[in-house]
Amino acid sequence: IINMAPIRVAGVPEHFNYPWDIAQQRKIFDKHGVEAEFVEYKLGTGSMLGALKDGSVEMIVALTEGLVAEIAKGGNDIVLLGTYVESPLCWAISSGKDSKIKSVEDLRGGTFGISRYTSGSHLMAYVLASQRGWDLAKDLKFEVKGSFEALRNGVNDGSTDAFMWETFMTKPY
16 A cells, blocks of 8 residues: 555635535545645635645645636646636725725726735736726736735725725625
């Protein structure tokens, strides 16, 4: 018998990764002779790509856009294995409670808070700007905030104008 180390799979602590928790609780992996460990990465796709590259994890459940962007930059060690969530995520555009931002157009030239470069919050700001016909070189600025909490604090303290995050994760706030 070959003893193998557990397969470490990284993902964000969001609703679509809940099946990993259920599988671990019910010992479904054990029943099939698979040692798997789900590791939560609160900072998203960019952070998980770093963990994949440094060997901290063997697999990640991440945003396709982030993986494609990494591959386009020469990340030929990244392999897309399949689709986990078939429906697109719904992205919220969030600003602070006392913000001067009243419409999406008010964000043109503003500063978007992002968790990190190549993260969903970063890439989706580009998608938004592209859809709106903005000049991607002049009309977008970014400030790396890291965590979801830091992104929320950034729009409330005025250091950023807005950030983008998956809608259902922003509901409690």
